Amino acid sequence: MRKMLAAVSRVLSGVSQKPASRVLVASRNFANDATFEIKKCDLHRLEEGPPVTTVLTREDGLRYYRMMQTVRRMELKADQLYKQKIIRGFCHLCDGQEACCVGLEAGINPTDHLITAYRAHGFTFTRGLSVREILAELTGRRGGCAKGKGGSMHMYAKNFYGGNGIVGAQVPLGAGIALACKYNGKDEVCLTLYGDGAANQGQIFEAYNMAALWKLPCIFICENNRYGMGTSVERAAASTDYYKRGDFIPGLRVDGMDILCVREATRFAAAYCRSGKGPILMELQTYRYHGHSMSDPGVSYRTREEIQEVRSKSDPIMLLKDRMVNSNLASVEELKGRKLLTPVAGERREEGGLKQREPSTVLNASQALVSRAQDRPDAPR
Amino acid sequence: LAPPLSVLSLSFRQVSGLLRRRFHRTAPAALQVTVREAINQGMDEELERDEKVFLLGEEVAQYDGAYKVSRGLWKKYGDKRIIDTPISEMGFAGIAVGAAMAGLRPICEFMTFNFSMQAIDQVINSAAKTYYMSGGLQPVPIVFRGPNGASAGVAAQHSQCFAAWYGHCPGLKVVSPWNSEDAKGLIKSAIRDNNPVVVLENELMYGVPFEFPSEAQSKDFLIPIGKAKIERQGTHITVVAHSRPVGHCLEAATVLSKEGIECEVINMRTIRPMDIETIEASVMKTNHLITVEGGWPQFGVGAEICARIMEGPAFNFLDAPAVRVTGADVPMPYAKILEDNSVPQVKDIIFAIKKTLNI
Numbered sequence: 239m240r241k242m243l244a245a246v247s248r249v250l251s252g253v254s255q256k257p258a259s260r261v262l263v264a265s266r267n268f269a270n271d272a273t274f275e276i277k278k279c280d281l282h283r284l285e286e287g288p289p290v291t292t293v294l295t296r297e298d299g300l301r302y303y304r305m306m307q308t309v310r311r312m313e314l315k316a317d318q319l320y321k322q323k324i325i326r327g328f329c330h331l332c333d334g335q336e337a338c339c340v341g342l343e344a345g346i347n348p349t350d351h352l353i354t355a356y357r358a359h360g361f362t363f364t365r366g367l368s369v370r371e372i373l374a375e376l377t378g379r380r381g382g383c384a385k386g387k388g389g390s391m392h393m394y395a396k397n398f399y400g401g402n403g404i405v406g407a408q409v410p411l412g413a414g415i416a417l418a419c420k421y422n423g424k425d426e427v428c429l430t431l432y433g434d435g436a437a438n439q440g441q442i443f444e445a446y447n448m449a450a451l452w453k454l455p456c457i458f459i460c461e462n463n464r465y466g467m468g469t470s471v472e473r474a475a476a477s478t479d480y481y482k483r484g485d486f487i488p489g490l491r492v493d494g495m496d497i498l499c500v501r502e503a504t505r506f507a508a509a510y511c512r513s514g515k516g517p518i519l520m521e522l523q524t525y526r527y528h529g530h531s532m533s534d535p536g537v538s539y540r541t542r543e544e545i546q547e548v549r550s551k552s553d554p555i556m557l558l559k560d561r562m563v564n565s566n567l568a569s570v571e572e573l574k575g576r577k578l579l580t581p582v583a584g585e586r587r588e589e590g591g592l593k594q595r596e597p598s599t600v601l602n603a604s605q606a607l608v609s610r611a612q613d614r615p616d617a618p619r
Numbered sequence: 620l621a622p623p624l625s626v627l628s629l630s631f632r633q634v635s636g637l638l639r640r641r642f643h644r645t646a647p648a649a650l651q652v653t654v655r656e657a658i659n660q661g662m663d664e665e666l667e668r669d670e671k672v673f674l675l676g677e678e679v680a681q682y683d684g685a686y687k688v689s690r691g692l693w694k695k696y697g698d699k700r701i702i703d704t705p706i707s708e709m710g711f712a713g714i715a716v717g718a719a720m721a722g723l724r725p726i727c728e729f730m731t732f733n734f735s736m737q738a739i740d741q742v743i744n745s746a747a748k749t750y751y752m753s754g755g756l757q758p759v760p761i762v763f764r765g766p767n768g769a770s771a772g773v774a775a776q777h778s779q780c781f782a783a784w785y786g787h788c789p790g791l792k793v794v795s796p797w798n799s800e801d802a803k804g805l806i807k808s809a810i811r812d813n814n815p816v817v818v819l820e821n822e823l824m825y826g827v828p829f830e831f832p833s834e835a836q837s838k839d840f841l842i843p844i845g846k847a848k849i850e851r852q853g854t855h856i857t858v859v860a861h862s863r864p865v866g867h868c869l870e871a872a873t874v875l876s877k878e879g880i881e882c883e884v885i886n887m888r889t890i891r892p893m894d895i896e897t898i899e900a901s902v903m904k905t906n907h908l909i910t911v912e913g914g915w916p917q918f919g920v921g922a923e924i925c926a927r928i929m930e931g932p933a934f935n936f937l938d939a940p941a942v943r944v945t946g947a948d949v950p951m952p953y954a955k956i957l958e959d960n961s962v963p964q965v966k967d968i969i970f971a972i973k974k975t976l977n978i
Contacts, residue, residue: 383754383756384753385755387752387753394756398719402745407745410712411712411716413715413717414715414721415721417717418718441707444707501703
């Protein structure tokens with residue numbers, strides 16, 4: 239059981255690149271890469287923006303597809319587990335927004351840094367944690383990435399600073415991480431995400447000011463999914479041009495449903511920051527299928543028709559699949575095969591997660607405080 | 620806000636020159652160092668020792684510090700290590716916490732802790748709770764420091780004591796130095812600590828000189844966080860205080876000594892984690908207890924001490940209920956006579972001691 243889980247985990251974390259069915263693939267010759275046109279970004283205080291065409295290799299395409307599908311399946315699984323009351327408290331899902339987390343990751347290096355708010359499961363995965371660790375954390379198990387002490391909103395990984403529950407608070411934190419990047423002089427950048435709701439928080443403007451003043455390598459990213467909880471952008475913001483809200487900070491507005499658009503914009507923004515010009519702002523126009531959280535059905539402030547329209551016309555996974563199939567980068571069967579694999583692994587993963595035990599005590603191993611520089615709390619018994 | 624300046628008779632350069640020369644002598648004589656100089660020294664030494672340490676806050680660099688505590692540091696270390704911030708507490712406290720998460724060791728100065736209220740979410744939710752919430756993955760080695768509590772004539776919005784507020788929160792360490800030795804030893808320990816540490820200084824103490832023992836002159840002089848100090852041995856009553864009131868307690872003890880009452884004065888030094896063992900051992904010896912603090916009475920430091928004494932072995936040794944001497948339960952008034960009567964004075968401490976001893 240453990241070995242099977244480990245093997246499945248490896249496949250889904252994208253380490254190995256083996257096709258689901260060797261027999262099917264061997265008889266087809268796919269293109270190695272293809273060039274695609276992507277939407278031009280709206281620009282603020284920028285002469286030029288990201289390129290309007292991009293090259294996608296088969297390998298990258300398969301990897302992005304698999305990652306987006308994994309995030310999608312993981313979120314849907316979390317939905318089920320929440321309804322079974324195995325996940326408790328807050329649970330904010332990001333299905334619909336997969337192109338954002340996967341696309342951003344595609345545009346940066348693992349040595350770069352990322353911080354976001356509470357809709358964080360997708361980023362936790364793309365920043366390197368396994369689905370197992372994430373589901374175990376969501377279900378409050380010791381094998382969870384935070385040993386069951388954090389939950390949905392407090393998951394951390396290397397160069398990933400959560401998972402933050404207080405709306406907007408993560409933005410000054412991200413500017414601080416960028417300050418550390420500049421201080422250390424290693425050409426790293428920090429992606430600092432917030433939503434359209436958080437975009438009206440005062441501390442974000444304080445962070446804009448200091449980041450610009452001190453030329454911090456901070457990419458401010460507004461994930462605009464059109465609704466801050468139950469309030470549409472028109473009802474919350476005097477200006478819904480979030481990419482312009484940084485005022486003196488240059489900005490671009492990006493199609494957040496197109497992973498290639500997100501990737502190119504991210505590459506552009508990261509290059510801008512790394513050149514020492516200071517911060518830049520990206521608005522990703524995206525959409526969430528679920529409500530704000532599992533406590534919100536998500537249909538009192540928007541229509542089912544609207545949700546359905548986005549699903550049928552702009553689904554990020556569908557958009558990538560169509561592109562790849564139409565350009566002979568992959569076959570429908572091949573992509574479906576991967577899709578079949580994920581829910582099965584997801585089920586098994588979840589079972590494996592549930593078999594773990596809950597943390598034994600609240601103050602296990604004096605984990606409230608670090609007592610020495612190299613301290614890490616003892617593993618729970 | 621124009622900060623009240625206490626001007627030293629010697630310039631800082633002269634004093635620090637003296638200090639530097641004395642470090643090389645084999646047997647340094649007794650040295651007078653103000654609390655301000657002690658904090659400055661402590662920060663200077665830690666900035667020199669570890670290049671990940673840096674200081675940020677309003678006026679800390681080019682102005683030499685609103686209260687001149689960071690005098691000379693910007694000149695020595697430059698823009699990268701000593702950073703002037705705009706008036707954006709929530710923003711720069713968050714930036715400091717983020718920098719700490721990414722591996723630096725920031726000292727975040729609040730011009731006074733009253734302004735930390737604007738940033739308190741970053742102190743508590745982003746700094747204090749993170750190590751626990753992350754299951755031990757993400758430490759936050761940050762120091763928040765600045766003057767706390769009452770000053771002189773600065774009125775209600777600039778006089779609040781935050782010892783109880785910060786002392787309430789798991790994940791934070793909170794220290795409250797009284798004299799120069801405390802100030803230097805505790806700021807150095809705070810900077811070296813991998814947890815978020817709140818250092819509650821006192822503006823009225825900045826200019827007060829104290830004798831600096833020879834061990835305090837060492838660059839590795841540290842005072843452990845979580846350990847109280849018995850400033851004066853006594854047999855009749857235990858008097859527990861933190862920060863400036865420690866001095867008032869010692870004055871009261873001197874007065875009472877003439878009447879044959881010997882007070883044991885404990886300088887808490889640390890609010891959290893509280894060294895209740897030292898207090899308990901003392902109460903078990905003297906059988907009487909009063910607490911003294913500048914903050915408001917309700918849910919305060921004294922309230923916590925009394926509760927813990929009741930819960931522990933020392934309760935059975937009490938011959939009288941413990942009494943708290945605290946600031947008055949009002950927003951600090953401006954007029955001097957009202958302000959004087961809103962903070963614990965020596966006469967209030969003497970009164971409380973005699974009441975407890977039934978004299």
